[in-house]
Amino acid sequence: MSATPLLELRGIDKSFGPVQVLRNVDLTVNPGEVTALVGDNGAGKSTLVKCISGIYSSDGGEVLFDGRPVHIGGPRDAAALGIEVVYQDLALCDNLDIVQNMFLGREKRSGLVLDEPTMEQMAAETLAGLSVRTVKSLRQHVSSLSGGQRQTVAIAKAVLWNSRVVILDEPTAALGVAQTAQVLELVRRLADNGLAVVLISHNMNDVFAVSDQIAMLYLGQMVAQLKTSDVTHAQVVELITAGRSGGLGLAGDNGNGNGKRDTQTTETTTSAGADA
Amino acid sequence: MSAPTTAPVQPVEVPPPPAPTVGSHLRDYLARVGGGDMGALPAVLGLIVLCAVFAILRPNFMTEGNFANLFTQGAAVMLIAMGLVFVLLLGEIDLSAGFASGVCAAVLAQLVTLKGYPWYVAVAAALVTGVVIGLVIGFLVAKIGIPSFVVTLAAFLAFQGIVLLLIKGGTNVSVRDDVLVAISNRNMPPWLGSTLMLLGVAGYAAVQLLRHRNRTALGLITEPLAVVLIRIVSLTLIAGTAVSILNLERSRNQLVSLKGVPIVVPIIVILLIIWTFVLQRTAYGRHVYAVGGNREAARRAGINVDRIRISVFVICSFMAAIGGIVAASRASSVDANTGGSKVLLYAVGAAVIGGTSLFGGKGRIVDAVLGGAVIAVIDNGMGLLGRSSGFTFVVTGLVLLLAASVDALSRRRAAATGNR
Numbered sequence: 198m199s200a201t202p203l204l205e206l207r208g209i210d211k212s213f214g215p216v217q218v219l220r221n222v223d224l225t226v227n228p229g230e231v232t233a234l235v236g237d238n239g240a241g242k243s244t245l246v247k248c249i250s251g252i253y254s255s256d257g258g259e260v261l262f263d264g265r266p267v268h269i270g271g272p273r274d275a276a277a278l279g280i281e282v283v284y285q286d287l288a289l290c291d292n293l294d295i296v297q298n299m300f301l302g303r304e305k306r307s308g309l310v311l312d313e314p315t316m317e318q319m320a321a322e323t324l325a326g327l328s329v330r331t332v333k334s335l336r337q338h339v340s341s342l343s344g345g346q347r348q349t350v351a352i353a354k355a356v357l358w359n360s361r362v363v364i365l366d367e368p369t370a371a372l373g374v375a376q377t378a379q380v381l382e383l384v385r386r387l388a389d390n391g392l393a394v395v396l397i398s399h400n401m402n403d404v405f406a407v408s409d410q411i412a413m414l415y416l417g418q419m420v421a422q423l424k425t426s427d428v429t430h431a432q433v434v435e436l437i438t439a440g441r442s443g444g445l446g447l448a449g450d451n452g453n454g455n456g457k458r459d460t461q462t463t464e465t466t467t468s469a470g471a472d473a
Numbered sequence: 474m475s476a477p478t479t480a481p482v483q484p485v486e487v488p489p490p491p492a493p494t495v496g497s498h499l500r501d502y503l504a505r506v507g508g509g510d511m512g513a514l515p516a517v518l519g520l521i522v523l524c525a526v527f528a529i530l531r532p533n534f535m536t537e538g539n540f541a542n543l544f545t546q547g548a549a550v551m552l553i554a555m556g557l558v559f560v561l562l563l564g565e566i567d568l569s570a571g572f573a574s575g576v577c578a579a580v581l582a583q584l585v586t587l588k589g590y591p592w593y594v595a596v597a598a599a600l601v602t603g604v605v606i607g608l609v610i611g612f613l614v615a616k617i618g619i620p621s622f623v624v625t626l627a628a629f630l631a632f633q634g635i636v637l638l639l640i641k642g643g644t645n646v647s648v649r650d651d652v653l654v655a656i657s658n659r660n661m662p663p664w665l666g667s668t669l670m671l672l673g674v675a676g677y678a679a680v681q682l683l684r685h686r687n688r689t690a691l692g693l694i695t696e697p698l699a700v701v702l703i704r705i706v707s708l709t710l711i712a713g714t715a716v717s718i719l720n721l722e723r724s725r726n727q728l729v730s731l732k733g734v735p736i737v738v739p740i741i742v743i744l745l746i747i748w749t750f751v752l753q754r755t756a757y758g759r760h761v762y763a764v765g766g767n768r769e770a771a772r773r774a775g776i777n778v779d780r781i782r783i784s785v786f787v788i789c790s791f792m793a794a795i796g797g798i799v800a801a802s803r804a805s806s807v808d809a810n811t812g813g814s815k816v817l818l819y820a821v822g823a824a825v826i827g828g829t830s831l832f833g834g835k836g837r838i839v840d841a842v843l844g845g846a847v848i849a850v851i852d853n854g855m856g857l858l859g860r861s862s863g864f865t866f867v868v869t870g871l872v873l874l875l876a877a878s879v880d881a882l883s884r885r886r887a888a889a890t891g892n893r
Binding site: 276 | 687688691693694754755756759760762763765766767769770771773774775776834835887
């Protein structure tokens with residue numbers, strides 16, 4: 198395992214009124230790896246992402262970036278650290294073209310005027326760097342793109358800014374088979390380029406196809422974070438739906454019952470056993 | 474296309490797309506129109522058809538004098554419509570723009586006629602009034618969260634009252650200041666009109682050719698040079714023809730000469746250039762489109778959405794103030810109806826007829842001018858036909874409805890073809 202993880206969450210709590218959505222969540226994200234974040238509906242995946250990206254502020258716990266504790270107070274703080282999120286609902290503007298979308302909110306200017314040629318060149322370079330070859334023209338409106346192409350643009354937008362952590366929220370949820378394959382290939386390429394990638398997905402096939410580690414949330418608690426090669430499909434499903442699987446996951450009701458995850462399993466990665 | 478995920482990743486050289494030709498450019502354009510992105514096409518076609526119909530029914534529609542009238546008649550509506558384009562781009566509406574122009578005109582008349590201030594003080598006060606109105610409306614919409622329809626409907630009523638209060642109920646305050654009256658009622662000497670026109674066309678050509686050269690030098694995909702040249706030549710022809718017609722003698726009276734481009738025309742052109750620059754070439758303009766297209770995406774991109782929303786109402790009311798000044802100049806007076814009755818609907822109609830979408834995210838400043846021209850032609854032609862104002866209202870209403878239907882239908886078509 199490489200030295201320090203790029204992004205590390207320790208004991209994140211988040212409540213909305215009386216509902217506690219995240220309970221003492223830990224997560225470790227390494228550069229050059231795809232960390233899959235899985236969990237059933239309502240497990241708190243999206244909330245966790247929003248805490249990382251600064252859209253929500255967490256109620257407790259700490260965030261370490263590059264080993265240093267950081268405070269993420271808003272989307273701009275996250276962006277300044279190099280954390281980019283590609284949202285489930287895409288967050289692209291249909292009425293703008295690909296270049297305009299990729300630079301939205303961070304346009305290059307020369308003086309007062311937008312520097313369109315520079316932006317177009319940078320966009321072209323980024324897309325070429327990701328081996329994207331499906332878009333016809335960079336000046337196409339996003340509305341004329343297919344779902345997979347939109348997702349590609351959204352991902353390229355996240356990569357454009359020398360980002361170090363890219364979080365993808367259900368990037369393949371609305372895509373067909375061929376497009377899913379394209380997007381997953383792109384996800385893998387991001388990690389191979391040295392980025393830390395967090396992939397949120399419902400689809401176990403996707404998760405097993407591209408991820409290096411799998412972090413499982415169950416009712417707002419991180420039940421385990423394991424190497425993908427160390428778990429089976431069935432174990433992951435059980436952990437997501439029941440919170441435990443054999444020796445893995447949360448302790449049983451007749452165990453210590455404090456809701457802490459079981460730290461004795463040998464398969465757990467360093468992060469899962471960190472607070473033992 | 475369906476590369477399996479396990480396949481080794483090979484960086485593939487992106488083949489450069491073929492350089493566009495005039496033919497492919499035309500095909501792309503036709504495809505866009507067919508896909509529901511018609512832009513200014515309906516307005517231009519409508520303008521041609523209307524002009525042809527009125528020219529046949531009423532030969533004096535095509536006189537130099539009437540051509541000049543069209544500009545001064547349509548000016549106020551065009552100016553207000555330019556501001557409304559910003560509001561419509563966000564998918565909001567400003568129903569108070571008409572009476573906001575009335576309030577600003579009343580402030581102008583108050584200061585210049587009743588209080589005796591010089592014209593520039595009065596104009597500045599009218600413009601500041603417009604900005605303040607916009608700030609209040611924008612604050613109520615963006616920060617308090619009242620729908621813009623309701624805020625501006627309330628403002629519509631209140632401003633109507635404020636106009637009455639300012640001009641002390643019912644009376645007609647005349648504006649006699651030479652400079653102010655000149656705006657809508659005087660013409661530039663023919664040499665000045667021609668010079669400005671040539672400068673404008675040359676500037677346009679320089680900008681277009683420079684951009685084309687820059688993009689080519691950087692190896693970016695460019696429009697074919699022929700298309701750029703066609704655009705420059707068409708603009709030169711249209712502007713040249715218009716200015717030379719306006720430079721003809723149009724006075725029936727042998728003693729008084731009446732020729733030249735109305736002073737209000739360069740005012741419209743300059744504002745058209747400024748606001749087009751703001752919308753197309755600045756980050757602010759880009760953000761206006763983004764908020765109109767997908768507010769949540771804009772927010773997540775770090776754009777201050779509230780500030781954009783307030784700013785468009787400020788621009789709209791500011792332009793309404795300019796429209797009010799022009800209207801006061803044209804009538805040489807301000808009364809309870811300045812900016813009232815049909816002004817607002819004409820302005821909204823102008824923007825929509827020109828191709829600005831009521832659903833937000835789509836529109837240009839030139840839409841306001843093209844649509845304003847359509848409205849002015851209808852208003853003017855109906856007047857020449859001697860139709861009652863009732864008839865004119867009905868026809869204008871139908872044209873507005875037609876434009877809104879085109880907007881809605883092209884939007885549906887666009888959704889169906891995945892094109893905008």
